[in-house]
Each structure stands twice: as structure tokens, then as C-alpha cells.
Amino acid sequence: xxxxxxxxxxxxxxxxxxxxxxxxxxxxxxxxxxxxxxxxxxxxxxxxxxxxxxxxxxxxxxxxxxxxxxxxxxxxxxxxxxxxxxxxxxxxxxxxxxxxxxxxxxxxxxxxxxxxxxxxxxxxxxxxxxxxxxxxxxxxx
Ligand SMILES: [Fe+2]
Numbered sequence: 001x002x003x004x005x006x007x008x009x010x011x012x013x014x015x016x017x018x019x020x021x022x023x024x025x026x027x028x029x030x031x032x033x034x035x036x037x038x039x040x041x042x043x044x045x046x047x048x049x050x051x052x053x054x055x056x057x058x059x060x061x062x063x064x065x066x067x068x069x070x071x072x073x074x075x076x077x078x079x080x081x082x083x084x085x086x087x088x089x090x091x092x093x094x095x096x097x098x099x100x101x102x103x104x105x106x107x108x109x110x111x112x113x114x115x116x117x118x119x120x121x122x123x124x125x126x127x128x129x130x131x132x133x134x135x136x137x138x139x140x141x
Pocket of ligand 1: 082
């Protein structure tokens with residue numbers, strides 16, 4: 001089985017905490033891919049999508065809190081994009097969605113959103129000399 005996506009420096013936003021959360025998100029997606037091939041039960045797939053959905057929800061709140069803290073000008077637009085994915089994950093969880101389509105969609109969303117949108121948060125900080133104080137002690141100790 002070929003890995004659908006592997007963490008790469010090109011996905012790095014440059015904000016430590018966000019990058020770590022993105023890595024965990026990718027890990028959940030990879031696990032989902034692995035289990036699809038193992039013919040697991042519908043209930044198990046539901047639980048895995050639920051885990052991805054709830055993690056995405058947490059991560060988006062985390063990212064949005066950071067954007068609020070720095071008065072990010074495109075906050076509302078960014079929140080709408082997050083909301084859009086959460087809605088799609090919720091639908092996928094309750095419908096008999098094709099698992100591969102779900103996987104491909106979620107990965108494409110991640111790649112596109114991270115590179116196109118999340119990196120702009122970092123750029124905004126740099127352009128406005130905002131110190132990024134969103135580090136993880138657990139990583140640095
Ligand atoms: Fe985002």
C-alpha cells in the first residue's frame with residue numbers, strides 16, 4: 001500500500017504548535033487509510049471519521065484562537081473555510097460515502113488549505129513584525 005501522504009517540509013506553516021497539530025491530523029488520516037485496506041467494520045470506520053472530525057474541530061479552534069490573538073484580518077474568511085470542512089466531515093460520517101473518495105478529498109483539502117491559507121497567517125506575522133509566541137514547551141524541553 002502506497003502512503004497517500006507523508007509529512008513534508010512544504011506543509012510547514014512555520015508556527016510550531018500549528019505544524020505539530022497538522023502532523024497529528026495527517027497521522028489520523030494515514031491510520032484511516034491503513035484500516036480501509038483491512039476491511040474493518042462500518043462502526044470502526046464511523047469511529048475513525050469521528051476522531052478525524054473531532055480532532056479537526058479542536059485544531060480549528062486552536063488556530064482561530066491564535067488568529068484572534070494577532071488580529072488576523074482574514075479571520076472570518078478563514079473560519080468559514082474551517083466550517084466548510086467540518087460540515088463535510090459530518091456528512092461523510094453519517095452517509096455511506098465512498099471511503100477512498102473521502103480520503104482523497106480530505107488529503108487534498110489539507111494540502112490546499114495548509115499551503116494556500118495557513119501559511120498566510122505566518123506571512124502576516126512576518127510582515128507586521130508580530131512575534132510568534134505559540135511554541136510547545138513539550139517539544140523544546
Ligand atoms: Fe486553517
